[in-house]
Amino acid sequence: MNLYYTVYVSTPTRTLDDDGLRELLKVSRDLNSRFDVTGMLICLPENYIQLIEGPKPHIDQLYNNIQRDKRHMRVTTLREGPIEQRYFPDWAMALKESPSMTVAQGLVNLEDDKVLQLFNILEY
Numbered sequence: 001m002n003l004y005y006t007v008y009v010s011t012p013t014r015t016l017d018d019d020g021l022r023e024l025l026k027v028s029r030d031l032n033s034r035f036d037v038t039g040m041l042i043c044l045p046e047n048y049i050q051l052i053e054g055p056k057p058h059i060d061q062l063y064n065n066i067q068r069d070k071r072h073m074r075v076t077t078l079r080e081g082p083i084e085q086r087y088f089p090d091w092a093m094a095l096k097e098s099p100s101m102t103v104a105q106g107l108v109n110l111e112d113d114k115v116l117q118l119f120n121i122l123e124y
């Protein structure tokens with residue numbers, strides 16, 4: 001299979017509340033499972049950072065949708081390219097939130113292994 005990945009950063013147009021985030025994740029996870037896409041979304045107060053990976057035609061289509069999505073702006077590609085194997089094979093879309101964003105939802109440490117893995121991919 002022709003696997004491809006893209007990592008981008010974007011700016012939320014407005015802060016998503018818990019319902020908004022839940023809705024976004026539900027749709028994303030449903031569609032990603034259907035289209036064999038995996039990845040991770042990091043929600044920070046000022047930015048989304050997302051890695052998506054899967055069959056190239058599906059990633060092209062999805063990234064097109066994502067770039068047109070009004071919930072964020074300034075979608076900027078950080079890394080993209082073919083891959084031999086997935087970085088996040090077990091995640092239809094993992095979510096990491098920054099502490100300051102949703103204190104109520106159970107926090108995620110930005111030093112979390114999965115987050116560090118993404119930063120490694122970005123070579124930061």
Ligand SMILES: Cc1cc2nc3c(=O)[nH]c(=O)nc-3n(C[C@H](O)[C@H](O)[C@H](O)COP(=O)(O)O)c2cc1C
Nearest residue numbers: 027028029031032048050062065066069071072093
């Ligand atoms: C930050 C962010 C991340 C998103 N991640 C995904 C995703 O991983 N998978 C997905 O199908 N849609 C994702 N979406 C939603 C898509 O932009 C789009 O709404 C969705 O694919 C449905 O497409 P449609 O609105 O054209 O029906 C994301 C949107 C935003 C704002």
